[in-house]
Amino acid sequence: xxxxxxxxxxxxxxxYGPGTPGSQDIKNSMVSDRTLQWLDALESGAxxxxxxxxxxxxxxxxxxxxxDTGINMSCTVxxxxxxxxxxxxxxxxxxxxxLAARGxxxxxxxxxxxxILSNLEKGWPGFQQAAYLGRQEAYSSVGxxxxxxxLSVMDVLVERSEFSKVEFEPSQVEAAREILETxxxxxxxxxxxxxxxxxxxxxxxxxxxFLEGVLYRLHGLNPPEExxxxxxxxxxxxxxxxxxxxxxxCADFALKTEKRDQxxxxxxxDNFGESVEILQNSGVLKVHMHTNKPEKLREYCKTLGPELAxxxxxxxxxxxxxxxxxxxxxxxxxxxQPIEYGHDVPSPWHDSWVGRVSVAVDAAASMDRxxxxxxxxxxxxxxxxxxxxMKPECDVDKNGLxxxxxxxxxxxxxxxxxxxxxxxxxxxxxxxxxxxxxLTAGSQYTGTYDAASRWKEKQGxxxxxxxxxxxxxxxxxxxxxxxxxxxxEAEKVRHPAKxxxxxxxxxxxCKEYISxxxxxxxxxxxxxxxxxxxxxxxxxxxxxxxxxxxGAGKAGVVRSRQAALDFILARFMQHFSSAYGRKIVxxxxxxxxxxxxxxxxxxxxxxxxxxxFELLVWPMSATAGVHMGPGTWAMAGTWI
Numbered sequence: 001x002x003x004x005x006x007x008x009x010x011x012x013x014x015x016y017g018p019g020t021p022g023s024q025d026i027k028n029s030m031v032s033d034r035t036l037q038w039l040d041a042l043e044s045g046a047x048x049x050x051x052x053x054x055x056x057x058x059x060x061x062x063x064x065x066x067x068d069t070g071i072n073m074s075c076t077v078x079x080x081x082x083x084x085x086x087x088x089x090x091x092x093x094x095x096x097x098x099l100a101a102r103g104x105x106x107x108x109x110x111x112x113x114x115x116i117l118s119n120l121e122k123g124w125p126g127f128q129q130a131a132y133l134g135r136q137e138a139y140s141s142v143g144x145x146x147x148x149x150x151l152s153v154m155d156v157l158v159e160r161s162e163f164s165k166v167e168f169e170p171s172q173v174e175a176a177r178e179i180l181e182t183x184x185x186x187x188x189x190x191x192x193x194x195x196x197x198x199x200x201x202x203x204x205x206x207x208x209x210f211l212e213g214v215l216y217r218l219h220g221l222n223p224p225e226e227x228x229x230x231x232x233x234x235x236x237x238x239x240x241x242x243x244x245x246x247x248x249x250c251a252d253f254a255l256k257t258e259k260r261d262q263x264x265x266x267x268x269x270d271n272f273g274e275s276v277e278i279l280q281n282s283g284v285l286k287v288h289m290h291t292n293k294p295e296k297l298r299e300y301c302k303t304l305g306p307e308l309a310x311x312x313x314x315x316x317x318x319x320x321x322x323x324x325x326x327x328x329x330x331x332x333x334x335x336x337q338p339i340e341y342g343h344d345v346p347s348p349w350h351d352s353w354v355g356r357v358s359v360a361v362d363a364a365a366s367m368d369r370x371x372x373x374x375x376x377x378x379x380x381x382x383x384x385x386x387x388x389x390m391k392p393e394c395d396v397d398k399n400g401l402x403x404x405x406x407x408x409x410x411x412x413x414x415x416x417x418x419x420x421x422x423x424x425x426x427x428x429x430x431x432x433x434x435x436x437x438x439l440t441a442g443s444q445y446t447g448t449y450d451a452a453s454r455w456k457e458k459q460g461x462x463x464x465x466x467x468x469x470x471x472x473x474x475x476x477x478x479x480x481x482x483x484x485x486x487x488x489e490a491e492k493v494r495h496p497a498k499x500x501x502x503x504x505x506x507x508x509x510c511k512e513y514i515s516x517x518x519x520x521x522x523x524x525x526x527x528x529x530x531x532x533x534x535x536x537x538x539x540x541x542x543x544x545x546x547x548x549x550x551g552a553g554k555a556g557v558v559r560s561r562q563a564a565l566d567f568i569l570a571r572f573m574q575h576f577s578s579a580y581g582r583k584i585v586x587x588x589x590x591x592x593x594x595x596x597x598x599x600x601x602x603x604x605x606x607x608x609x610x611x612x613f614e615l616l617v618w619p620m621s622a623t624a625g626v627h628m629g630p631g632t633w634a635m636a637g638t639w640i
């Protein structure tokens with residue numbers, strides 16, 4: 001995978017094949033060379049899909065315009081990443097896919113992949129036959145199949161003879177890709193909502209990118225850098241309903257249960273909603289559905305078996321967030337035609353240029369998808385490794401994460417997106433936005449700034465000069481607050497050059513102090529010596545740290561959480577002593593205990609500071625929380 005840990009270290013060479021690192025563990029349970037080859041290809045497909053998750057979110061208007069198909073499909077295939085390192089059995093991989101599946105397209109993709117993996121385990125019948133069985137599994141998992149979606153891509157895998165040869169003949173790969181590309185383009189005319197929005201089905205496009213990665217990898221080839229979908233965006237002026245017709249909650253859950261009749265399960269679940277998709281494997285029942293009765297549904301599910309996973313999304317909130325991302329600047333309005341950059345067109349950052357700037361930020365910031373969507377901020381995802389399973393940070397159950405950290409000595413680690421993902425995300429934004437201000441996590445923590453800079457500097461990387469990439473020198477709350485004030489400013493200023501100057505000033509003004517409850521999580525993750533952690537804990541010391549140019553450093557030490565609050569408030573009052581205008585303070589928390597402290601004590605202290613203080617309260621990013629542990633809380637501040 002060649003992902004980079006947030007500390008900056010590289011994890012190299014996780015590839016299948018004889019003699020490669022990790023391959024021996026896999027071979028113990030999957031002895032077929034063909035199996036190794038296909039698992040490597042499936043990993044490549046998952047990686048390719050994740051690269052384009054931002055594009056999929058941006059064009060997601062069917063069945064609900066909620067902008068989450070990309071992240072849902074990325075979450076679904078995340079268990080296919082770094083399989084060689086985990087050394088899991090095929091059954092474990094299938095179960096992890098089942099538990100990770102999210103959304104309509106994600107669950108259909110999971111059904112398809114479950115049959116592919118089952119065929120690898122039992123004896124490979126060939127790609128087209130395996131695809132046939134996978135398609136059958138996908139169709140049987142959904143009550144009302146719809147053409148012109150991800151199912152249409154599965155259909156063409158079975159119906160076109162080219163796919164019977166693609167596994168063995170490299171010369172067939174390009175022809176197969178063209179067939180898939182045409183099938184995806186046809187979804188635009190197959191469904192009225194897609195035709196009116198001027199986009200293809202996001203689920204179908206996600207499967208296209210996945211299969212593209214798989215088929216090219218099988219023959220040691222790289223997928224083409226260019227495709228017809230880069231830069232695709234919803235037609236200007238297209239409108240969608242601001243509410244969901246019918247059930248408003250999207251539920252994804254898994255239960256431990258014995259094999260039951262599928263018709264019986266569907267009949268029971270139909271009493272609580274619609275759009276039901278089910279899949280059963282090794283005593284696990286996985287369900288995706290839409291409901292207006294989430295509490296009653298959850299109670300009913302207890303009669304079917306113990307709950308293994310539960311995820312609920314409010315689709316109305318998602319639709320509102322999606323709409324906010326597409327807000328049009330009322331002063332400039334939508335452009336009738338995209339700008340064609342050339343010698344006679346000034347850079348967006350020229351003083352005379354007028355237009356809207358989009359703000360992008362790394363997920364290492366303490367900002368979740370809902371907050372980002374409300375202010376139109378683009379998030380670049382990072383990943384969390386939990387017990388060998390890799391998940392996008394925005395999909396991590398933080399409560400479960402902190403309980404695991406408390407109970408287990410097994411390290412939980414973090415990783416930024418691969419360079420390929422970062423580059424694909426930047427290219428997608430370049431195709432859809434007029435100008436982009438990208439605030440990266442501090443280069444003292446991760447290599448994201450360097451990766452983004454390499455993309456901009458490469459020949460053809462940013463031909464329209466749309467990007468300005470800023471090293472924030474920060475993470476967690478300080479980075480979130482920086483993105484927040486820049487996004488607010490972007491709604492007011494007419495000139496991108498002014499926003500750039502504002503952002504550079506805010507990099508200097510934004511400050512954060514983080515109060516750790518214990519040092520042991522920093523030690524466990526290798527961020528400090530275990531001896532130092534032991535001495536700190538033995539002395540009852542609670543360190544307060546801040547972001548510095550060479551990384552997180554000690555700002556002071558205290559003996560209690562209350563003393564930490566006094567210390568931090570004193571530092572901020574000193575920081576604000578020469579401030580003018582409105583002060584903004586962001587309080588962050590990790591687990592339930594620190595949340596109570598922040599809401600009941602810290603927030604009230606800030607509210608007493610005066611009317612010129614604006615207070616925000618958000619959860620800390622999982623990336624920061626993994627390294628600093630439960631009980632951690634923080635305060636970030638700036639002025640505008």
